[in-house]
Amino acid sequence: MLKYILKRLVEILPTLFVVALITFFVTRIIPGDPASVMLGPQASVEAVEKMRVKLGLNESIPKQFLIYMNDILHGNFGTSFYYNEPVTLLILERFPNTVILAAASMILALLVGIPIGVISATKQYSIFDYVTMVLALIGVSMPIFWLGLMMVLTFSVNLGWLPSTGMGSMSKGIMDVIKHLILPSVCLATIPAAMFARITRSSMLDIIRQDYIKTARAKGLRESVVIWKHAFKNALPPIITVVGIELASLLSGAILTETIFSWPGMGKMVVDAIEKRDYGLVQGSVLFIALIYVITNLIVDILYAVVNPRIRYTKTSERGGGA
Amino acid sequence: MKAHNLKRIICILIALFICITMVAGCGTGTKESKPETSEATGGAADEKDGGTLTIALSATPKNLDPVDYTGVYEGNVIINVCDTLVKYDKSLQNIIPAIATEWSVSDDMKTYTFKLRDDVYFQKGKYQDGRKMTAEDVKYSLERSAKESAMNRLSMLDHVDVVSDTEIKAVLKAPNAAFLTALTDAGNTIVPKEEVEGWGDQFGLHLVGTGPFKLVDFIKDDSVVLERNEKYWGQKPHLDGVVFKFISDINMMANALRTGEIDVATDLVGESINVIKQSDDLVLEEVPGLVVSYVYMNMMQGPTADRKVREAIISAVDIDEMVKGIYTWGEAQRGYLPLPPGSWGYDPSLESLIPAYNPEKAKQLLTEAGYPNGFETEIHVGNKPARMKMSTIMQNYLKQNLNIDMKIQVSEWGTFSDIASKGKAPLYGMSWTWYPDPYFFLNQMFHSSQIGSLGNGQGFNNPEVDKLLDDAVTTTVDINERAALYKKALKLIVEELPQIDYAHEKVIYGLNKNVQGFVVSPDNQINLVTSEINVWKQK
Numbered sequence: 125m126l127k128y129i130l131k132r133l134v135e136i137l138p139t140l141f142v143v144a145l146i147t148f149f150v151t152r153i154i155p156g157d158p159a160s161v162m163l164g165p166q167a168s169v170e171a172v173e174k175m176r177v178k179l180g181l182n183e184s185i186p187k188q189f190l191i192y193m194n195d196i197l198h199g200n201f202g203t204s205f206y207y208n209e210p211v212t213l214l215i216l217e218r219f220p221n222t223v224i225l226a227a228a229s230m231i232l233a234l235l236v237g238i239p240i241g242v243i244s245a246t247k248q249y250s251i252f253d254y255v256t257m258v259l260a261l262i263g264v265s266m267p268i269f270w271l272g273l274m275m276v277l278t279f280s281v282n283l284g285w286l287p288s289t290g291m292g293s294m295s296k297g298i299m300d301v302i303k304h305l306i307l308p309s310v311c312l313a314t315i316p317a318a319m320f321a322r323i324t325r326s327s328m329l330d331i332i333r334q335d336y337i338k339t340a341r342a343k344g345l346r347e348s349v350v351i352w353k354h355a356f357k358n359a360l361p362p363i364i365t366v367v368g369i370e371l372a373s374l375l376s377g378a379i380l381t382e383t384i385f386s387w388p389g390m391g392k393m394v395v396d397a398i399e400k401r402d403y404g405l406v407q408g409s410v411l412f413i414a415l416i417y418v419i420t421n422l423i424v425d426i427l428y429a430v431v432n433p434r435i436r437y438t439k440t441s442e443r444g445g446g447a
Numbered sequence: 448m449k450a451h452n453l454k455r456i457i458c459i460l461i462a463l464f465i466c467i468t469m470v471a472g473c474g475t476g477t478k479e480s481k482p483e484t485s486e487a488t489g490g491a492a493d494e495k496d497g498g499t500l501t502i503a504l505s506a507t508p509k510n511l512d513p514v515d516y517t518g519v520y521e522g523n524v525i526i527n528v529c530d531t532l533v534k535y536d537k538s539l540q541n542i543i544p545a546i547a548t549e550w551s552v553s554d555d556m557k558t559y560t561f562k563l564r565d566d567v568y569f570q571k572g573k574y575q576d577g578r579k580m581t582a583e584d585v586k587y588s589l590e591r592s593a594k595e596s597a598m599n600r601l602s603m604l605d606h607v608d609v610v611s612d613t614e615i616k617a618v619l620k621a622p623n624a625a626f627l628t629a630l631t632d633a634g635n636t637i638v639p640k641e642e643v644e645g646w647g648d649q650f651g652l653h654l655v656g657t658g659p660f661k662l663v664d665f666i667k668d669d670s671v672v673l674e675r676n677e678k679y680w681g682q683k684p685h686l687d688g689v690v691f692k693f694i695s696d697i698n699m700m701a702n703a704l705r706t707g708e709i710d711v712a713t714d715l716v717g718e719s720i721n722v723i724k725q726s727d728d729l730v731l732e733e734v735p736g737l738v739v740s741y742v743y744m745n746m747m748q749g750p751t752a753d754r755k756v757r758e759a760i761i762s763a764v765d766i767d768e769m770v771k772g773i774y775t776w777g778e779a780q781r782g783y784l785p786l787p788p789g790s791w792g793y794d795p796s797l798e799s800l801i802p803a804y805n806p807e808k809a810k811q812l813l814t815e816a817g818y819p820n821g822f823e824t825e826i827h828v829g830n831k832p833a834r835m836k837m838s839t840i841m842q843n844y845l846k847q848n849l850n851i852d853m854k855i856q857v858s859e860w861g862t863f864s865d866i867a868s869k870g871k872a873p874l875y876g877m878s879w880t881w882y883p884d885p886y887f888f889l890n891q892m893f894h895s896s897q898i899g900s901l902g903n904g905q906g907f908n909n910p911e912v913d914k915l916l917d918d919a920v921t922t923t924v925d926i927n928e929r930a931a932l933y934k935k936a937l938k939l940i941v942e943e944l945p946q947i948d949y950a951h952e953k954v955i956y957g958l959n960k961n962v963q964g965f966v967v968s969p970d971n972q973i974n975l976v977t978s979e980i981n982v983w984k985q986k
Contacts, residue, residue: 160864160900160901166887167900171598174597208651214667218668251457273699284706288702386695388669400861
C-alpha cells in the first residue's frame, strides 16, 4: 500500500506540468490585454505600453514560459500582476477561509444527506421516501444565487437573526465567525446534501437486495446492525467517490456563494483574476486547484481500500474500486 | 397499485407545497412609498461627534499606493487618508485650497508657484513619528507621481523646486492647463518618503498621509478600516472612524443596508433603488453624474465609416424612448453630447445638431449611402444589464426602420476592451466618466493620438479638432478661453456624428437615515471631511 501511495505522489508531477502548460497558453490566447484591463478604460496608449513592459508581457512567449517554469522549480507559484504580491501569499490568505466554508458545508451535507439516503432506501416507497427524493431533486436543481438571496431576505432582512455578508472576525470572538458562516454554508450544502441523499439511496438499494443481507437478517441480527454495519459499509464506495468529487469542488472555492455572501475565499479570487487577466494569479491558482483535486482523488482511493479490505493495490492489479 | 400511485401523487404535492410556502414566506412586505427627501443636513449646533460610518464599495481596492492605484474604489480610500495640494469644491466647478493656500501661474504657463500650509502633519507610521509635512515632501510626492504613476497622472510635470519650507515651484515640460485638475487626483496626494521607502512594495497596504483619517487595517477582499486623525489640520472629523466594506453583489449591498450592517450603499442600480425608496429607515440620494453613456460607431472601416450611415442610424433610434426603456427606475437622463452637462465645457446650443427621431429620413439617408436593403453588423458591449438592454432596444429600432441586422456581442470586460480598443468593433457601447474639465473627456475620446486605446477605439481623426484640443491646454489657463476652444472643438466633433451619446447616468446612493451631512458627488468621490463637509451620525 505504501508503495502505491508513493507511486501516486510521484505521478502528480507530470500532471501538474501539463496543467501549468495548458493554463499558461490558454490565458495568453484569450483576448484581452492584462495591462489595459488593469489600468482601466481611462488609460492612455502610453500608460498601457509602460505597464506591459513592467509586467514583462513584451518578452517572447517561450521566454515568459521559461521564467515561469524557473519560478515554479524554486517553489514559487509566481507573482500576481494585480496585487503585485506572491501568489503563494494570496492563496494562503484565502484558502483557510475556503476551507472553513467547505468543511462546514461538507459536514452539514453529510449529516443531512447520508441519513436521509439510508432511511429512504430502507423505507422505499414510503411517504418519507417520496417527499425527500423530490426535495433532493429540487435541491440538486436549485440555482444557488436565488437560494442565497432568498435566505438572506428571510433570515437577515426580515428576521434580523443573521448577518448578510462577510466572514466576521476572530477578533470579535468565534461566535461572530460562526454567525457569518451559517447562511453561506447552508446555502452551499444544499446541492451536495441532495446529491449524497440520492447516491446513498441508490447505492443502498443495490446492496439491500443482495443475498448476504438476507442472510444477516436470517441470522437474527438487529435491523440497525444489518443496515449500518453490513449494508451501509458495503454501499460506501460510490458514495465516497461522490463525496470526494464534491469535496475537491468545495475546496476549489464556491464562486457563486462567495460572491453572494462576500466570503473572502479562493473561488472569487480566481474568477476575478481571470476577468482581470492576472496571468500570474490565474496560473498559480489553477495549479493549486489541480493539486487539490489530485490529492483528494488519492485520499478517496485510499479510503476505498480502508473501507473494503478486498480492494488491494498491488503490482499485479490495476487500481481497484474505480474512481 | 392504485393506492401506490395515489401515495406517490400525494407526496409530490406535499413536497411542492413545502417549497411554495418556503418561497412565499420570503416575500417582503410592501410599505407605503415615501415622499422624495432632500439632502440630509444637520445644523452645526446639532452635529455630534462619535460613531463609525460603514460604507459599502462594490469592488475591492487592491493597492492604495497613489502611484499604483487604478480605480475609483481605491481613490475613495486614498482621499480620506491623504491630501492633495488643491481640491474641487462641492459644486465641482471651482478649485479650492487644500494643502496649498494660494497659487499663481507664470506668464509662459509653465511654472506654478504654490504657498503651503504650515500646520500639516503626517499620521504616525512605522518609519516616522507623525512629523510635520514640508515642501520637500510635496516635491518628493509630485515628482514620484510624475515618474512612476501607472496611469501617468502627472506626466506634464518636469520637476519641482523647493523655495522654502512652505513654498514650491512646479515646473511643467510644456504649458498644460489641466495641471491644476490633475493635482486634485488621489494619485497626486502627499506622502512621506520614509514610509514609501521603508515599506517598498507594501506601501499600498500601509498608506500614510496627512488626511482626516488614518489607515488602521486593510483586510484584503473584506474591508479597509480608518480611524480619526486627531492631528488633522482641517476641521476635526465628527466620526470616530470609517469602514469601507466590499460587497460585490448589488442586491446583497441593498440587503446589508436594510439590516443596518452598512450605513451607505454606493452605485445603486435597478430594483434595489425601489426597495430603498420604500423603506422608512433609509434615504435614497441621487445626483446627475459626470458620465456619458454612448455607442461608438467605427469611423475607420465598414458601413459606419460613412457619415450618412451614421446619421441614418441616429435618426432611426428614438433615443428618448430608449432611455426610458433602459432606466426604468429613473437612473439616468437623456444625453446629447459627449460631455456631461455638469462640465464647464458643455454647450447646450449644440444639442440641436443631433438628428431627431425620423425613421423616413433615416431610410432615405441609408438608401443614398448605398444600402437600400440595410446590412449586417455587430454591437459589442460589456456584460452589464443596462448595456444589454440598450443593445436590444437599439437592435429592434435598426431592424424595424432600416432593416439593419445588428448582432449583439456581450463579453466580459477584458475581451470587450481588447476588441473595441483595437478598432475591431463596428459599434460598441460603454460609458466614460472623469473630471469636469473637458480635457479628460474629449482628449482621450477624440484626439487622433489616442486611436488604439479604448477611448478612441472608433478611430476619430480630425486634424482641426486635434489642434483645438491641443490649444485648449497649451495656449491658455484661463477657464473662459479654454471653454471657448472646447466649444469650437465640440461643434466640429458633433457635426461628424461619430456616436450616439444617449444618457447621463445618475450617481445613486442609499443611506441610513441617521447619516448626516453626507454629500453624494457627481464624480462618485466620497469626501467625508473637507472645508465644506463633515459627515456625522445621529445616534
